[in-house]
Amino acid sequence: MVPFFAYVTVFLLIPALVVVIGAFVSGGRPTLGNIRALGQPAVTSALWHSVVLSAVTAVVGAVLGAVLAYAVSTASPRGVLKRFLTSLCGVLAQFGGVTLAFAFLATFGATGFLTRALATVGVQSGGGLWLYEWDKGLMLVYLYFQVPLMLIVFLPAVEGLRPQWREATETLGGSTALYWRRVGGPILLPSFIGALLLLFTNAFSAYATAAALVSQGSPLLPLQIGGTFTSEVILGRENVGKAMALAMVVVVALVMTAYAVLDRRASRWLVR
Amino acid sequence: MTTAPTTYAPTTSGGQRGVAVELTGLRRSYGPVRALDDLTLRLAPGELVALLGPSGCGKTTALRCLAGLEDPDGGRIEVDGKDLTRVPTNRRDLGMVFQAYSLFPHMTARQNVEFGLQLRRQPGERRRARAAAMLDLVGLSSQADRFAHQLSGGQQQRVALARALAIEPQVLLLDEPLSALDAKVRVQLRDEIRRIQLEVGTTTLFVTHDQEEALAVADRVGVMRSGRLEQIAAPQELYSRPVNDFVADFVGVTNRLPGHAHGHAAAVMDADVPLLSGSATSGAVTVLVRPEHLAVRPDAAGGAEVLSVSFLGAHARVVAQVTGGPKVFVQVPSRAVADFSPGQRVTVTPVGEPALAVAREEA
Ligand SMILES: Nc1ncnc2c1ncn2[C@@H]1O[C@H](COP(=O)(O)OP(=O)(O)O)[C@@H](O)[C@H]1O
Ligand SMILES: [Mg+2]
Numbered sequence: 001m002v003p004f005f006a007y008v009t010v011f012l013l014i015p016a017l018v019v020v021i022g023a024f025v026s027g028g029r030p031t032l033g034n035i036r037a038l039g040q041p042a043v044t045s046a047l048w049h050s051v052v053l054s055a056v057t058a059v060v061g062a063v064l065g066a067v068l069a070y071a072v073s074t075a076s077p078r079g080v081l082k083r084f085l086t087s088l089c090g091v092l093a094q095f096g097g098v099t100l101a102f103a104f105l106a107t108f109g110a111t112g113f114l115t116r117a118l119a120t121v122g123v124q125s126g127g128g129l130w131l132y133e134w135d136k137g138l139m140l141v142y143l144y145f146q147v148p149l150m151l152i153v154f155l156p157a158v159e160g161l162r163p164q165w166r167e168a169t170e171t172l173g174g175s176t177a178l179y180w181r182r183v184g185g186p187i188l189l190p191s192f193i194g195a196l197l198l199l200f201t202n203a204f205s206a207y208a209t210a211a212a213l214v215s216q217g218s219p220l221l222p223l224q225i226g227g228t229f230t231s232e233v234i235l236g237r238e239n240v241g242k243a244m245a246l247a248m249v250v251v252v253a254l255v256m257t258a259y260a261v262l263d264r265r266a267s268r269w270l271v272r
Numbered sequence: 273m274t275t276a277p278t279t280y281a282p283t284t285s286g287g288q289r290g291v292a293v294e295l296t297g298l299r300r301s302y303g304p305v306r307a308l309d310d311l312t313l314r315l316a317p318g319e320l321v322a323l324l325g326p327s328g329c330g331k332t333t334a335l336r337c338l339a340g341l342e343d344p345d346g347g348r349i350e351v352d353g354k355d356l357t358r359v360p361t362n363r364r365d366l367g368m369v370f371q372a373y374s375l376f377p378h379m380t381a382r383q384n385v386e387f388g389l390q391l392r393r394q395p396g397e398r399r400r401a402r403a404a405a406m407l408d409l410v411g412l413s414s415q416a417d418r419f420a421h422q423l424s425g426g427q428q429q430r431v432a433l434a435r436a437l438a439i440e441p442q443v444l445l446l447d448e449p450l451s452a453l454d455a456k457v458r459v460q461l462r463d464e465i466r467r468i469q470l471e472v473g474t475t476t477l478f479v480t481h482d483q484e485e486a487l488a489v490a491d492r493v494g495v496m497r498s499g500r501l502e503q504i505a506a507p508q509e510l511y512s513r514p515v516n517d518f519v520a521d522f523v524g525v526t527n528r529l530p531g532h533a534h535g536h537a538a539a540v541m542d543a544d545v546p547l548l549s550g551s552a553t554s555g556a557v558t559v560l561v562r563p564e565h566l567a568v569r570p571d572a573a574g575g576a577e578v579l580s581v582s583f584l585g586a587h588a589r590v591v592a593q594v595t596g597g598p599k600v601f602v603q604v605p606s607r608a609v610a611d612f613s614p615g616q617r618v619t620v621t622p623v624g625e626p627a628l629a630v631a632r633e634e635a
Binding site for chain 2 (some may be wrong): 157162164165167168169170172173174175179183184186187220268270
């Protein structure tokens with residue numbers, strides 16, 4: 001237990017304290033100014049963009065990932081295909097974003113090879129500008145780590161469905177559709193919503209992918225926070241950054257609390 | 273080797289609603305494995321038949337074919353005179369109890385029991401009354417609002433039974449419903465399953481690998497091996513008149529004693545044992561003798577030595593090593609325990625109850 005607490009202290013408690021205290025301090029004095037600064041249009045719109053981006057990619061990622069998880073669960077349990085897919089998804093869920101951002105830039109970017117190839121034959125593709133916009137290219141790229149993450153998180157739940165439940169439904173007179181509507185679906189629902197919330201926080205706090213792809217302005221909250229630490233223009237802004245980080249922590253904490261509640265219910269139903 | 277069901281016992285169950293079930297020539301292979309190899313089995317209306325056999329002999333496959341959860345490669349399935357071979361499970365009107373964990377985890381016990389009735393569009397009032405009656409039947413009225421994870425394994429199986437019976441199925445199927453429970457609950461619940469089955473009179477197929485369980489609950493027991501039925505008979509007959517050594521070995525404890533057959537008897541340990549029909553009638557044989565069909569007495573010049581004596585409650589068991597022969601199990605009255613001790617010389621003799629003899633390969 002000691003290593004665990006040491007780890008939590010160094011990597012979670014201390015940073016959290018730095019953020020919380022910093023959010024209420026300016027120039028060595030307590031203040032609410034940092035919090036008030038959250039009301040600035042640049043910050044509120046970044047927060048809004050972050051929420052929309054996270055929500056959309058979480059919902060789309062969850063649906064696609066759930067379908068994929070079901071497909072994988074029907075493959076033979078120790079088959080090569082399944083192990084390959086789950087390992088691949090493990091990697092993609094962690095690194096998919098940046099790798100893919102690079103791949104996209106190298107292909108569709110202003111100097112990407114496809115853009116240039118098209119240009120040589122006289123087609124102006126517009127330099128793939130859509131790619132750099134948070135609600136187009138970024139959403140697409142985010143999905144490349146959201147879908148694999150969903151697969152990893154949701155697969156155990158799908159595999160926790162016992163064949164007896166389906167067979168009991170059938171012997172009691174139910175069809176396959178009825179099974180999904182009355183038994184399989186409701187049993188998976190808490191896990192599904194829980195995974196969706198996890199995907200939301202995953203996108204909400206993602207930084208690297210956005211930083212790699214977005215060069216104009218800071219349309220998302222993590223980029224805004226990053227900006228306050230790197231910007232040389234406004235000194236003393238880093239505590240506003242901490243206030244923004246605090247806002248993020250609050251959002252993530254709320255979502256993760258809901259996740260924990262759902263996960264407890266799901267684990268009672270599915271794990272035995 | 274295989275014997276067709278010769279006796280066809282009229283049901284002792286007295287149920288009115290029971291229907292006949294007939295499996296004819298069922299075959300099912302998984303790749304090279306023949307899970308069912310021409311299985312024929314009839315259940316009389318209201319009868320409880322136990323399918324007994326070692327793991328992997330095809331019991332579950334047989335039951336799942338009857339349930340429609342598995343498609344036989346060949347053969348026929350009839351229930352109440354109707355051919356169900358190609359009818360999907362959800363239109364077969366069956367109740368099924370699985371080995372474990374089959375309750376819907378997101379529903380209470382009551383909701384589980386009501387589920388099948390809902391699917392049959394029974395009005396709420398009747399449905400609730402029926403569910404309450406079924407939970408009462410299995411003795412779980414007070415646990416109706418609990419979820420599966422709040423019930424013990426035995427209670428879960430009771431709810432599963434109530435759920436299966438609530439829809440008044442034509443046939444009740446149980447696949448090792450007790451094997452995940454501990455010994456005491458197992459015995460208790462098995463007696464209860466039998467009581468309830470007699471009460472509702474539903475024709476029932478009960479799959480188990482536990483011979484004691486099969487003998488205790490069934491009207492008739494079918495012993496399976498490698499996808500075939502070796503013998504089907506009332507428990508008592510199965511025990512006293514096994515058709516071959518596989519059945520004799522599998523049902524109850526059996527001593528394998530060397531002997532010599534001459535006609536309808538065999539010389540075994542200086543005594544003559546009458547032979548059951550189907551026995552080998554000449555030459556060197558192995559005679560299968562039950563522990564209670566052997567007698568043992570202290571004898572300083574005896575041909576056997578006591579290895580151990582165990583007290584088993586109602587009776588006791590003496591294990592003795594026959595000099596130059598097999599180890600034998602002998603059942604004795606429990607008050608006789610004091611007469612024997614390890615190392616003692618004894619004489620063991622068959623008491624002359626009919627036994628089965630099989631040809632012995634000379635070593
Ligand atoms: N789905 C399956 N795939 C492959 N083999 C199977 C399958 N189901 C059963 N078997 C095989 O069929 C044989 C009979 O199985 P089963 O009916 O489950 O036996 P039992 O219930 O008597 O233990 C076994 O050898 C088993 O390995
Ligand atoms: Mg089985």
